[in-house]
Amino acid sequence: MAVEFSEKADAEFKELVSRYPNTLAAMLPVLHLAQREFGWISVEVMDYVAERLDVHPTKVLNAATFYTMYNKTPVGKCHVQVCTTLSCAIRGGYELIEHLEEKLGVKLGETRDDGAYTLSEAECLASCGTAPMFQVSYSDGEIEYFENLDDEARVNQVIEQLNTRLASLPDPRKMH
Amino acid sequence: MMQEKYLSRNFDIPNAHTLEVFEANGGYQAMRKAFKMDGETIIEEVKTSNLRGRGGAGFPCGIKWSFLPKESDLPKYLVINADEGEPGTFKDRYLMELDPHRHIEGCIIAAWALGIRYGYIFVRGELQHAIRRLEGAIKEAYAKGYLGENILGTGFDFDLYVHPGAGAYICGEETGLIEALEGKSGQPRMKPPFPAVVGAFQAPTIVNNVETISSIPWIIEKGGEWFASMGVEKNGGPKLYGVSGPVVRPGVYEAPSGVTVRELLEDYAGGMLPGHELKAFIPGGSSCAVMTPDKLDSEMGFETMREAGSSMGTACITFMDTDTCMVRLAARLAHFYHHESCGQCTPCREGSGWVAKVLDEIEAGRGRMEDLDLLLDMCGNIEGNTICALGDSIAIPVRSYVQVFREEFEQHIKEGCCSFPAWSKRRKGSSEAA
Numbered sequence: 001m002a003v004e005f006s007e008k009a010d011a012e013f014k015e016l017v018s019r020y021p022n023t024l025a026a027m028l029p030v031l032h033l034a035q036r037e038f039g040w041i042s043v044e045v046m047d048y049v050a051e052r053l054d055v056h057p058t059k060v061l062n063a064a065t066f067y068t069m070y071n072k073t074p075v076g077k078c079h080v081q082v083c084t085t086l087s088c089a090i091r092g093g094y095e096l097i098e099h100l101e102e103k104l105g106v107k108l109g110e111t112r113d114d115g116a117y118t119l120s121e122a123e124c125l126a127s128c129g130t131a132p133m134f135q136v137s138y139s140d141g142e143i144e145y146f147e148n149l150d151d152e153a154r155v156n157q158v159i160e161q162l163n164t165r166l167a168s169l170p171d172p173r174k175m176h
Numbered sequence: 177m178m179q180e181k182y183l184s185r186n187f188d189i190p191n192a193h194t195l196e197v198f199e200a201n202g203g204y205q206a207m208r209k210a211f212k213m214d215g216e217t218i219i220e221e222v223k224t225s226n227l228r229g230r231g232g233a234g235f236p237c238g239i240k241w242s243f244l245p246k247e248s249d250l251p252k253y254l255v256i257n258a259d260e261g262e263p264g265t266f267k268d269r270y271l272m273e274l275d276p277h278r279h280i281e282g283c284i285i286a287a288w289a290l291g292i293r294y295g296y297i298f299v300r301g302e303l304q305h306a307i308r309r310l311e312g313a314i315k316e317a318y319a320k321g322y323l324g325e326n327i328l329g330t331g332f333d334f335d336l337y338v339h340p341g342a343g344a345y346i347c348g349e350e351t352g353l354i355e356a357l358e359g360k361s362g363q364p365r366m367k368p369p370f371p372a373v374v375g376a377f378q379a380p381t382i383v384n385n386v387e388t389i390s391s392i393p394w395i396i397e398k399g400g401e402w403f404a405s406m407g408v409e410k411n412g413g414p415k416l417y418g419v420s421g422p423v424v425r426p427g428v429y430e431a432p433s434g435v436t437v438r439e440l441l442e443d444y445a446g447g448m449l450p451g452h453e454l455k456a457f458i459p460g461g462s463s464c465a466v467m468t469p470d471k472l473d474s475e476m477g478f479e480t481m482r483e484a485g486s487s488m489g490t491a492c493i494t495f496m497d498t499d500t501c502m503v504r505l506a507a508r509l510a511h512f513y514h515h516e517s518c519g520q521c522t523p524c525r526e527g528s529g530w531v532a533k534v535l536d537e538i539e540a541g542r543g544r545m546e547d548l549d550l551l552l553d554m555c556g557n558i559e560g561n562t563i564c565a566l567g568d569s570i571a572i573p574v575r576s577y578v579q580v581f582r583e584e585f586e587q588h589i590k591e592g593c594c595s596f597p598a599w600s601k602r603r604k605g606s607s608e609a610a
Contacts (some may be wrong), residue, residue: 019337020213021377027359028342032301059359066518067342083514084599086263086462088496089421089505089584094599118185123345123512124462125302128420129427129490135302143304150604 003048003176009037013052014142023053027063028158031070039175042073069137076111077169078139081122088124089129092150097121099152100134103159114150115171117162136162139172181294182394183387183510184430186275191234193309195316198277204322206393210285211330214394217473218289223393224400230349231257232461232489233383234411241382243372249291250379254286255357255371258299258306259341259348262461263512264494267416268386270428272299272306276313280336282389285396287334290382292400293337297386298353301343310338321495333382345516349564350383359433363518364564387416403435407433411477418492419445422452432590434480438472440493447560452497456580462509463569467504467574486576499603501596502584507535513570521562521588527554527594538585543594548585551578 012033017026030049031041038045041064052058064070073080080100086094097108097119104117111118118129128135130147137143146158184190189201198204210218212483223238235403244252255277258269269278283295299307314336317323325333338560344362346352352362356377375381391413395403404412411433417440424446431440437457441447448454459476465486467474474484475569481488510532519525531554537543552575559571579584597603 024359025357025377027358029340030428031342034341054361061358062361063271063342067301069343069346086458086505086509089428089508089599090421090494090496090500092601092602092604094598095604098600123515124261124265126260126266126269127267127416128264128494130266131420131426132182143302145305154380 003045005037005052006024007032008032016055018075024055024059025051026048026053027060028067028115031060032141035070037175039139039170040074040156041081042072042092044051045176048160070095071172074111074172075137076118077171078105078168079118079120079139080126080134080162081120081137082134083122083125083127085122085124087128088131088133093132096132096134096149096155099155100159102130103156115173116166138165139169139175179414179430180586181430183271183276183390183416184428186278186284188272192600193274193276193311193313195277195320198275204281205286205377205398206326207281207284207322208446210288210396211328211332213289216293218285218396221285221400222289222395223394225391225403226407227388227395228411229385229404230387230391230415230491232262232463234488237388238252239374239385241290243370244382245373245380245490246291248380249414249476250377253375253376253379253381254283254290254292254295255354255381255383256283256295256351256389257348257350257383258303258363259353260303260386261300261345261348262463262492263509264420265490265492266459267418267490267492269303269306269391269438270416271377271386272303273309276306276309277317278393279310279316279386279390280313282392283336283486284317284327284334285392286330286384286389286485287336287487288303288330293333293335295334296339296357296376297336298347298357300341300347305338307338314338315436327365328453344518345512346518346564346566352564353383354381355452359438361518363484363520364566366563376585378593395407397576402588408475408477408480410479410547415476415491417444417476418490419495422449422494422497423447423459423495424449431476434475434477436475437467437493440476441472441495448495448497452499453585455501456496457501458489458494458573459486460491460493462494462512462573463565464489465572466580468580480495499597501539501594502581503535503539503588503594504576504599505595506574507532507539509573510535510570513566517566521564523561524567524570527558527567530554531558531574532569541588543585543589545586545589547589548578548582551575554584558571 346363351365356362514528555571
């Protein structure tokens with residue numbers, strides 16, 4: 001099945017392009033849009049974005065591979081990214097990872113077999129005053145910060161919340 | 177020593193992010209006042225204010241503005257650097273999430289003063305909440321006629337958009353940011369030409385930090401002299417400070433320029449958590465040299481911090497306790513810089529990786545005494561030899577950890593192990609304290 005924006009996404013695409021003096025400049029927001037629509041940025045998606053922006057496919061490849069927010073392989077429905085850079089390392093970020101590995105049943109850097117969770121380490125997410133914390137990127141394009149996670153009961157509560165949300169999230173592996 | 181709040185005045189007002197509440201609290205009056213002033217007068221007022229760039233470099237804002245050519249065949253651009261990603265830094269997020277209209281008002285005033293046609297607020301992509309708040313506020317401002325064509329009948333046109341980043345620390349560097357705005361990988365450009373002459377889309381461009389622009393409405397409302405009086409020499413204004421680490425009340429605090437590190441730790445953040453003893457601190461993000469408790473009385477200012485042996489950077493201080501292993505922390509930061517190096521300059525791309533490897537070896541107990549000089553030598557080979565400051569941002573902190581905590585490094589090598597508790601086995605802070 002060839003990838004193609006839905007009608008709603010297509011309208012958003014046109015609005016995004018209208019913000020810039022040339023189409024290339026819309027690259028970053030359009031790749032965010034494409035990831036939300038198609039789950040992840042495959043070569044097929046890159047070719048489609050290149051065609052829509054009327055730029056050479058290597059320009060899309062360049063941006064898609066430079067920036068970490070674009071997934072070049074599918075991740076889980078909930079991509080849990082734990083900050084461990086500075087204040088988070090000092091305030092329990094690594095302990096949080098150990099706890100999540102156990103509770104989510106997934107090792108750091110891996111995706112659970114059922115496609116529900118991917119667990120990763122992230123660099124500073126500008127949340128140092130509320131360390132430790134993690135960010136969840138959902139497969140519907142939403143991003144949520146969970147902060148002040150130095151209390152295990154609170155972490156478990158968040159995990160419950162994520163487990164509940166899983167049912168309404170698309171599986172990125174099946175989005176295109 | 178709490179003072180009246182300006183930048184953070186709206187943080188505690190419910191729904192201050194909406195236009196209605198913002199205006200009910202005096203918002204958009206500075207914009208109206210600015211429309212009665214000419215650009216030159218506003219630039220002079222900003223010069224008088226001694227407002228220094230709040231992103232970390234501290235360049236005087238008014239001087240930067242005066243570099244922008246008055247006449248230009250291409251439309252001029254304002255680009256806001258909201259790519260907050262310097263480890264330890266979390267202040268601009270608050271301004272965008274809690275007081276987005278003040279920031280937009282600052283953008284409009286800057287554009288009016290400088291004859292700028294288009295503005296982009298470049299927000300790091302992870303800060304989706306800040307992006308939504310800004311986009312919502314921009315929509316409201318358009319509906320009210322504060323953005324778009326012929327703003328409030330002045331004949332002045334200004335369009336403002338949010339541009340999302342996509343996860344790259346290097347885009348905090350202003351020319352990397354411009355490359356990313358243009359849809360390319362964020363690899364910094366050689367300077368000169370500076371963005372004021374050749375910036376976004378080859379046109380004259382001003383790049384300012386979020387807090388810098390959010391300060392502008394206050395300068396217009398209360399005057400440049402007032403703003404200057406809220407600080408120390410050459411360093412004007414009220415300012416936001418971040419405090420993080422094992423302290424009682426981590427967070428963002430507003431204080432005059434010139435507040436001391438001790439005041440921020442003890443009076444604002446409530447001191448170290450019970451059972452945690454202060455070992456070291458970084459004054460303004462991981463790129464600054466590490467400092468020890470004997471420097472606690474240093475004033476937060478660009479000059480004063482330099483005299484004290486470090487730099488003010490982003491003014492978000494990270495405190496470390498005696499459980500913190502400085503070798504492991506230096507290694508962790510080296511890995512950060514290696515991960516974030518854009519790769520175009522060899523000293524940074526390769527050097528950061530080698531620095532991280534050597535630090536890992538020392539931390540693992542496999543270091544050699546000569547590794548310490550090797551680290552200093554590598555830092556010397558990186559610093560000053562790259563297109564942008566990311567190279568210096570590896571060299572400066574790593575050198576400082578090795579020099580200031582040399583005994584700790586030597587101990588790792590002599591004993592063949594690290595004697596500090598693992599990251600995940602450190603004493604936990606008690607949030608119930610104090």
